[in-house]
Amino acid sequence: MQNLKLQVTLLTGRTIEQGVGKERGKTSKEYMESVSVCYIDPEDLKRLGIKEKANVQISTEYGSVVVKAIKSQRGPHPSIIFIPYGPWANALVDPETNGAGMPSLKGIPAEIAPAPDKPVLGLEKLLKEEFGKE
Amino acid sequence: MPIVKAVTCPVCGCLCDDIELTVENRKIAKVKNGCAMCESKFLSYSGHRLLKPLVRRNGEFVRVSLGEAIKKAAKILSESNYPLLYGWSSTSCEATRVGIELAEEVNGLIDNTSTICHGPSTLSTQDIGMASSTLGQIRHRADLIIYWGSNPWSAHPRHIERYTAFTEGRFEKSEWRGYLTKIKALNVKKKIRSALRRLQRKEKISMPSLHASPYPALLKKGRKLVVVDVRKTKTAEIADHFIQVEPNKDYELLQALRALVKDQEIETDNVAGIPTEYLEEIADVMVNCDFGVLFFGLGLTMSRGKLRNIDAALNLTRDLNMRTKFVIMPMRGHFNVTGADTVFTWQTGFPYAVDFSLGYPRYNPGETSAVDVLLRKESDSALIIASDPVSNFPKKAVEHLVKNPLIVIDPHMNATAQMADVIFPSAFVGVEASGTAYRMDHVPLPLKKIVDPPRGILSDEEILRRILSEVRKIRKRKQAEAS
Numbered sequence: 001m002q003n004l005k006l007q008v009t010l011l012t013g014r015t016i017e018q019g020v021g022k023e024r025g026k027t028s029k030e031y032m033e034s035v036s037v038c039y040i041d042p043e044d045l046k047r048l049g050i051k052e053k054a055n056v057q058i059s060t061e062y063g064s065v066v067v068k069a070i071k072s073q074r075g076p077h078p079s080i081i082f083i084p085y086g087p088w089a090n091a092l093v094d095p096e097t098n099g100a101g102m103p104s105l106k107g108i109p110a111e112i113a114p115a116p117d118k119p120v121l122g123l124e125k126l127l128k129e130e131f132g133k134e
Numbered sequence: 135m136p137i138v139k140a141v142t143c144p145v146c147g148c149l150c151d152d153i154e155l156t157v158e159n160r161k162i163a164k165v166k167n168g169c170a171m172c173e174s175k176f177l178s179y180s181g182h183r184l185l186k187p188l189v190r191r192n193g194e195f196v197r198v199s200l201g202e203a204i205k206k207a208a209k210i211l212s213e214s215n216y217p218l219l220y221g222w223s224s225t226s227c228e229a230t231r232v233g234i235e236l237a238e239e240v241n242g243l244i245d246n247t248s249t250i251c252h253g254p255s256t257l258s259t260q261d262i263g264m265a266s267s268t269l270g271q272i273r274h275r276a277d278l279i280i281y282w283g284s285n286p287w288s289a290h291p292r293h294i295e296r297y298t299a300f301t302e303g304r305f306e307k308s309e310w311r312g313y314l315t316k317i318k319a320l321n322v323k324k325k326i327r328s329a330l331r332r333l334q335r336k337e338k339i340s341m342p343s344l345h346a347s348p349y350p351a352l353l354k355k356g357r358k359l360v361v362v363d364v365r366k367t368k369t370a371e372i373a374d375h376f377i378q379v380e381p382n383k384d385y386e387l388l389q390a391l392r393a394l395v396k397d398q399e400i401e402t403d404n405v406a407g408i409p410t411e412y413l414e415e416i417a418d419v420m421v422n423c424d425f426g427v428l429f430f431g432l433g434l435t436m437s438r439g440k441l442r443n444i445d446a447a448l449n450l451t452r453d454l455n456m457r458t459k460f461v462i463m464p465m466r467g468h469f470n471v472t473g474a475d476t477v478f479t480w481q482t483g484f485p486y487a488v489d490f491s492l493g494y495p496r497y498n499p500g501e502t503s504a505v506d507v508l509l510r511k512e513s514d515s516a517l518i519i520a521s522d523p524v525s526n527f528p529k530k531a532v533e534h535l536v537k538n539p540l541i542v543i544d545p546h547m548n549a550t551a552q553m554a555d556v557i558f559p560s561a562f563v564g565v566e567a568s569g570t571a572y573r574m575d576h577v578p579l580p581l582k583k584i585v586d587p588p589r590g591i592l593s594d595e596e597i598l599r600r601i602l603s604e605v606r607k608i609r610k611r612k613q614a615e616a617s
Contacts, residue, residue, distance in 0.1 A: 009381050011364060011365065011381065012436075013285065013288075013289075013432065013433075014285065014288050014289040014467075015288050016170055016171070016287070016288040016291065019145075019146075019170070019171040019174075019288065019289065019291075020170050020171055020174040021174075023145065023171055023174035023175040023178065024174050024178045024181065024182070025178065025181055025182030025546050025547070025548075026182075026522060026525065026546055026547065026548035026549060027182050027546075027547050027548065027552075028178075028181070028182055062528065062529065062530070063529050072365070074365075074366040074367070074368070074370070074371055075366065077365055077366070080364065080365060080381065082365060085525070085526060086525050087524065087525045087549050090524075090525065090526065090527065090528060090529055090532070091529050093528045093529075094528065095505065095509055095528035095529070095530040095531055097500060097503065097505055097506050097509070098440060098500075099500035099501075099506075100253070100254055100257060100440050100441050100499060100500055101249050101250075101253045101254075101487055101499035101500050101503030101504075101505060101506060102249065102250060102253050102254050102435060102436065102440055102441075102503075102505070103250060103436075103505050103527070103528045103531070104436065104437070104438070104440075105250070105432070105436040105528075106364075106381070106382075106432070106433065106436040106437040107364075107381040107382040107437045107438060123549060123552075124552065127524070127549060127552060127553065130529060130532075131524075131532060131533060131536050131553065
């Protein structure tokens with residue numbers, strides 16, 4: 001069951017929780033909890049055989065990161081996952097600017113898999129792992 | 135307890151200027167009229183603060199005096215060949231003005247957060263032009279409001295309440311009551327649905343469809359709210375109409391609407407996942423409105439097509455102006471990103487991505503934009519102010535940014551500051567320092583100083599002035615030595 005994987009489209013964007021968290025402080029617990037998550041359609045959660053708040057590994061051509069799964073509301077949004085802007089989303093997005101200065105931060109093909117044994121890294125650990133500096 | 139009225143909120147591009155703050159023991163104790171983000175900012179600005187300048191020595195941060203940090207930063211900038219000066223959207227226009235002077239002095243590249251936000255919108259506006267207005271006009275007159283690729287409920291929480299559908303305008307009324315009725319009806323619908331589900335489990339009956347035809351709401355009188363997005367957001371839920379476009383297909387949809395507005399026929403059954411018949415209704419609503427407005431967000435600028443999506447949206451507005459009155463406006467995120475663009479334009483002639491490496495300003499996004507310069511590994515140091523690119527740039531760009539000397543000016547500790555070599559704590563503009571900011575419709579508003587900053591903490595503008603003066607001293611010294 002744990003080998004299940006889904007091909008999805010990754011979107012990044014704002015949420016009100018991320019907005020409130022960033023004003024509270026980028027090193028605050030509220031900020032981390034608001035951006036190290038991934039909104040997934042309830043049906044996709046079933047397909048992956050996991051429940052809400054389980055850890056999931058999201059991988060794209062550009063990187064891979066572990067975040068917490070949250071049921072997306074007001075669906076159905078099958079095969080569309082959403083991660084709020086932040087260091088966790090950034091590990092996954094497409095840097096290509098197509099000569100326009102703007103990287104592609106929405107609509108990126110991604111793969112999602114359950115990751116029960118992998119932890120969601122805190123900000124410092126994530127930065128250390130991604131960039132070797134803390 | 136002193137109450138400060140008519141405070142401008144320094145969070146998002148709405149720049150709500152009706153905030154009331156109660157100050158108690160030189161701290162903000164109560165916020166009235168603000169949204170969740172506004173309250174969060176005014177009530178927690180004093181937490182997670184940096185209080186002393188820090189310099190990285192042997193991998194560890196060491197507290198230093200302000201003078202020492204200024205010298206270190208000035209040394210880094212004057213010894214670099216191509217420093218990047220990035221951020222500017224969450225500080226005052228006055229600080230940005232000094233920043234541009236500094237960029238010119240060090241022959242660097244100066245860019246603001248437009249580059250990863252509405253940069254494509256600017257490029258497209260330069261090509262096509264933009265029919266726009268102030269938010270006041272929209273508040274009083276707009277009878278059709280469209281949000282495309284934007285979720286104001288989350289990113290600009292009071293936008294709908296202050297400027298569009300839920301505001302009581304002089305000629306157009308608020309739709310707030312209609313929304314409450316709709317929410318009540320939705321709750322009843324949910325209850326019926328769950329009752330039916332329970333019944334279905336027991337008796338295996340088939341579920342009747344509860345989806346009403348999408349069209350009646352389009353015929354309603356008064357203000358109409360239409361949302362186009364790839365996900366059903368909270369804003370989409372309150373809209374009279376929600377159009378769920380397939381990811382990366384906004385361009386097709388915009389062009390299809392352009393064709394319909396021009397009375398051309400579409401030969402396919404659906405465009406970007408939406409039935410053509412439905413699109414025809416939407417086009418009719420657009421043409422038949424008295425004053426329409428299209429607000430667009432990063433859903434258009436960040437997905438496939440980028441500036442070409444904006445081209446299509448601007449052209450759609452232009453086409454609609456042949457039939458009725460229609461305006462368009464980007465939903466600017468940071469509270470002073472419009473101000474950063476404006477000051478950049480006054481001073482250099484260009485709104486963002488300005489390169490001073492040849493001694494005069496050059497502008498060519500794609501070449502002189504921050505992310506591209508970092509991806510090509512061209513910059514050799516960076517000064518980041520009032521921004522957090524380590525949290526907001528793609529990983530590959532950040533890799534180069536953190537490899538080189540990094541100076542950060544920010545009131546808070548954040549991901550970028552954690553990777554910095556020199557950190558200057560600064561005062562929060564709009565809370566602890568005054569200044570000017572531009573609302574998303576280019577209306578300048580004053581930012582107030584409400585409380586004093588912590589002891590020894592200077593404003594962004596003052597820190598930049600001191601760095602600039604030190605850079606000039608180093609330059610003079612070098613010139614004297616050379617001669």
